[in-house]
Amino acid sequence: MQRRTFLQGSLAALAGVHLRAPTLAWAKEAGLYELTARPANYESTRNTFTTRITPLDRFYIRNHFDLPVGDAKTLASTWKLEVRGLAAKPQAFTLFDLTRLTQHTVEAVLQCAGNGRGLFTPRVPGVQWRYGAMGNAEWTGVRLADLLTIVKPDKAAKHLELRGLDKPVIEKTPPFIRGIPIEKALHPDTIVALQMNGKPLSLQHGFPARLVVPGWVGDDWMKWLSTIDLRADEPTAFYYATGYRFPTTPGAPGAPVPPEQMKPMTKLVVKSQLATVSDGDVIAPGTHELVGVAFSGEARIKSVDITVDGGTTWQPAKLEADSDYGFRVFRHPWEAKPGKVTIAARATDATGATQPAKPIWNPAGYLYNAIEFVSVEVRS
């Protein structure tokens, strides 16, 4: 309890600089589900997903450990991003250095690999995210390729090992270290972001800088990014070599998967999320609009189909503007007649990939994208 009190005190000390104290007004207007308070893991509510851009006060929060120590003002002046390893001119960039380089904006979905973990059967351990560990934002910052041009990587540099400022409580706990291949690092849409939806990153979202890896799982989007090591081989750290891996050939639900049959996750998979109806809702007869969002990894959304008869027939939904990596909002008018109704949305991306009827089970509960069937009752 002493430690917790200390932590809360430390956070409170930041309030004057970078934190906004929660108020009851927030609970009425917006808010998040508190899945774990320490470290902070908060899920967006279902009705968040009616817009292309996710508002900051509704955006999910994912942490492995407590926030880095230090207030925002100190972090802004002391933080450095060290790019080192297999490079001719390794360099440490300050926040000021980054603000002086050309800024780029990329719209992209950030989704925790474990979004939907709580929906798997049999159940798997971990934070029991359901549908809200995702959001779409406009990220602004410096191209990682521009930083790499400055440090001049060796030809042997094939992988980037990524570290942030957050630290585990116990020394024995593996630090959160991830990696991406150099090809993705050099992609013009991969940026070191300083802003989210036009505002400086908040502390919970990685102030002063986080990596944005469009189309890829959120665990690669390193917050409080502090070190990039250019290396010839893949990282050997726990959260790359053991954690955040997906079976090369998924097996039966509950079946163990040998480590040699697991590989690092990269791209997100095609998915849709209904926002305006949820299981057990009682809905008045009449005209309603079914609204939600769809996205995929590195492909645009081509279509979203809706069923209101449990999957017997499907109708195309009307789609709003699309983007390379963002949410695509879908809408579908529905004339609700009295009775029990099962509704679902099914997204298909430009490569032809579509959502499966059943989830692809894996031991850590990653990349859930099965079609969600929502049962409601229509009555006066």
Place this chain on the structure above:
Amino acid sequence: MKRISRAKPFRALILFAACSSKSSPPPPGHPPQQPAIDRAALLAGKLPETAPEMELVNAQCRICHGVDYLTQQRLSEPAWKKTIEKMTRFGANLDDAQIASLAAFAARYWNPELPGRTWTVVPPPAGALPD
């Protein structure tokens, strides 16, 4: 147990400590010191505070994370054992007997038979928003 099962919803949310002190003896096969299972309290994320294993939970698990990590899992005893063993590799200081005891304790309350946690909407936490 009889009393608890008849409790109205709001009464079922009373903490385990209170429930256990007023409960009938537990069914055969369970150690007598174990608090009774109150389903509604479990779904709301309440803890069986008077269970003897809570001392280990408080001393080991809470060093790194809150107990809400515990109360949202729905695992079998072998799965709990595997998870707790992983935690010892991450620094939890538990011997084999303590691991077994904690796994049995956790599986008694937070097992696959229990529906998912209920959640409430809260304001964004400190640090969620920029200036």
